[in-house]
Amino acid sequence: MKKKIFAANWKMNKTIAEAESFAKEFVKLTPNPRHKVLIFAPFLSIQMLAKFFDKKKVFIGAQNLHQSEKGAFTGEISAEMLKEVGASAVIIGHSERRQFFAETNQTINEKIKTALANGFVVVFCVGETLEEREKGKTKIVLQRQITEGLEGIDRPQNVVVAYEPVWAIGTGKTATIKMIEETHTLIANETKKLFNKNVPVLYGGSVNEKNFEAIVQANGVDGALVGGASLSAEKFAQMVNKK
Ligand code: PGA
Numbered sequence: 001m002k003k004k005i006f007a008a009n010w011k012m013n014k015t016i017a018e019a020e021s022f023a024k025e026f027v028k029l030t031p032n033p034r035h036k037v038l039i040f041a042p043f044l045s046i047q048m049l050a051k052f053f054d055k056k057k058v059f060i061g062a063q064n065l066h067q068s069e070k071g072a073f074t075g076e077i078s079a080e081m082l083k084e085v086g087a088s089a090v091i092i093g094h095s096e097r098r099q100f101f102a103e104t105n106q107t108i109n110e111k112i113k114t115a116l117a118n119g120f121v122v123v124f125c126v127g128e129t130l131e132e133r134e135k136g137k138t139k140i141v142l143q144r145q146i147t148e149g150l151e152g153i154d155r156p157q158n159v160v161v162a163y164e165p166v167w168a169i170g171t172g173k174t175a176t177i178k179m180i181e182e183t184h185t186l187i188a189n190e191t192k193k194l195f196n197k198n199v200p201v202l203y204g205g206s207v208n209e210k211n212f213e214a215i216v217q218a219n220g221v222d223g224a225l226v227g228g229a230s231l232s233a234e235k236f237a238q239m240v241n242k243k
Contacts, residue, residue, distance in 0.1 A: 004216045005160065005202060005223030006240045007038040007123060008230030009063065009091060019045035022233045023052045029237035033057055035223070037240050038123070039230075040091050043077055050086025059121065061089030064097060067110035079118035089121040091225075093149055095166045105148035112153060121158045123202070123225065124149060126187070130167035139186060146190045156195040160202060161187055162225040168205025170227060175205065177218045184220030209235040213242060 014022065019041055030037075038059045041049055050060040066076035082090065092115060093108040103111075108124075115122045126145040128138045146161070153159070163183055165175050175183070184201050191199045203215050204225030216224055230236045 001034075001213070001217065001242055003035055004221075005036040005038070005200060006033075006236070007040060007061075007091075007160075007162070007202060007223065007225045008236055009040045009094070009204070009225055009227045010042060010231060011063065011096070011227060012042060013231055014042065014045060016045050016048055020048060020052070022231075023049055025233035026237055027053070029233060030240055033240040034243065035240050038089050038121075040089070040123070043082075046082065046087050047085035050088075055088070059088050060086060061091065061121070061123070062087045063091045063094065065090050065092075065111060065115060065120075067107065067114045069114075079114050079120065082120075083118060087120070089123065090115050091123045091125065091162075093125045093145070095125060095127055095164060095169060099166075105145055108149045109151050109153075112149065112159075116153065116155065116158055119158075121160065123160045123162050125162045125164050125204070125225070127164040127166050127169075127205070133165065133167065138183065142183070142186060143190055146187065147194070150191075150194055153194075156191070156197065156199050160200045160222075161191065162202040162204045163187055164204035164225065170206070172206050174207065174211055174215065175203070177214060180215065180221060181219045184218070188220055209238045212239050 040061045040063050062082050065079050092111045097103045112122050128141045132141050187201050200222035202223045202225045203221050207224040207226045208229040
């Protein structure tokens with residue numbers, strides 16, 4: 001298999017102690033990952049994980065940041081705080097943030113700008129709901145998320161897009177290979193219009209140790225953003241060790 005990117009999105013799972021036992025097991029199973037590995041952990045575990053892993057082998061990231069540098073934003077975390085604890089990447093625009101925390105294309109765009117200005121790799125998530133797909137609106141929704149989310153960004157080298165159909169997240173339903181290839185082509189066309197070059201595009205939504213191989217080898221797929229299955233060191237190691 002060609003070199004791919006595997007990103008673990010732990011969401012609101014794992015205490016520091018649990019993250020540490022994952023790290024110990026994962027490094028034993030994967031002393032030298034064959035693919036590029038990122039782990040997006042809850043804020044509290046980032047420092048421990050960033051110290052634990054060799055920075056050249058496993059990148060540690062956050063699942064959100066605030067767009068402002070600092071200030072009266074109770075409960076929020078800034079880019080500088082994340083850098084200090086060793087995070088080098090951040091997920092922005094995940095559908096759970098859009099759905100449960102009212103993030104809009106506008107706030108997502110501001111967050112992406114802040115993250116890039118601070119040197120983070122950004123995994124920017126886009127995806128349509130089931131209703132939007134059934135109504136034939138996938139293209140228009142994704143075009144809007146991409147043009148508004150990436151508006152004003154001129155240096156795409158640290159941008160990775162993750163296509164995550166909302167109906168496939170945590171549901172056990174994955175998009176078909178045909179749907180994935182069609183949508184990844186659409187995303188590549190949009191990012192090419194903006195940047196005149198391709199940015200890596202991951203697929204996310206019920207990727208597991210059984211289906212990942214076919215998915216990441218589909219045309220236009222540069223890797224996977226893995227939720228549920230990444231909570232198991234064994235399952236995630238199977239992916240990043242794949243020859
Ligand atoms: P899932 O989550 O793999 O559990 O579907 C993916 C994601 O939300 O990033």
